[in-house]
Amino acid sequence: MKIAFVGKGGSGKTTLSSLFIRHLAAAGAPVVAIDADINQHLGAALGLDEAEAAGIPAMGEHLPLIKDHLRGTNPRIASAATMIKTTPPGEGSRLLRVREDNPVYDACARSVELDAGTVRLMVTGPFTEADLGVACYHSKTGAVELCLNHLVDGRDEYVVVDMTAGSDSFASGMFTRFDITFLVAEPTRKGVSVYRQYKEYARGFGINLKVVGNKVQGPDDLDYLREQVGDDLLTTVGHSDWVRAMEKGRPPRFELLEDANRRALHTLGTAADAAYDSRDWDRYTRQMVHFHLKNARSWGNERTGADLAAQVDPGFVLGEAAVAPA
Secondary structure, X not given: OEEEEEOOOOOOHHHHHHHHHHHHHHOXXXXXXXXXXOOOOHHHHOOOOHHHHHOOOEHHHHHHHHHHHHHOOOOOOOOHHHOOOOOOOOOOOOOEEOOOOOHHXXXXXXXXXXXXEEEEEEEOOOOOHHHOOOOOHHHHOHHHHHHHHOEEOOOOOEEEEEOOOHHXXXXXXXXXXXXXXXXXXXXXXXXXXXXXHHHHHHOOOOOXXXXXXXXXXXXXHHHHHHHHHHHHEEEEEOOOHHHHHHHOOOOOOHHHOOHHHHHHHXXXXXXXXXXXXXXXXXXXXXXXXXXXXXXXXXXXXXXXXXXXXXXXXXXOOOOOOOOOOO
């Protein structure tokens, strides 16, 4: 399952995504974790120190390698240079699998040892001083979108993406790349406003959106969230001494996480697993093509000097039965 965590800055989405990643790893599930936020904190939330987190190679810095690998022998793609972030796979493209080893993981992923399991961590890379005035942060997430477009995951396999804050996720078609999206919302007007904006933007795209209430301190907070988000409220998370210790760099063993918060993570896992049964690879592929054609018309054709609409393979549907070239 492909799972996104979104929410306004400071809502706790990185903390909750890291707890969910730990929960999955503790159950023995294979997990690829991706930090796609402009503020790169997922590595630290998974227990890496500052030097270790900074040492993870940025996906954007390996974009030529990623493109060259994913292109494979696809005859519709003249060169890796003509691939953009929305380029869809077709016959001959190489696909990524959660459990495999491949050049993309070799270059960009690092294994993170947790106290109950191991996960692969990939990062877009932070917005640097060199980017100021010359680059858009969303160009850095292009490597993530391209990989998601070529990634095939099965039941009991998980790709968890800590997305950029607020509604910035809609700057590309990446918001449609997930089986389920967990929106982390505090019981405040600002927290709920992000939910409303996300819900409105996602309307018409079949987004499976569930709200996770965070920093819920009592019945009044719970009633407020229920009143504001209705049936989209999936579960809530309250105060955690475990999280406070983790934020100080001294996390206890994960098995010591509070029972109420452990149950909340189990609820997230159940919802994610249920999303597998309603997955629609045809729609997934159609949406991928929709945003690719949109990007091709608006800037891609001009930038690459190629007709990027020709990259679309009309007979190809991404799915678990899709075969990548040897």
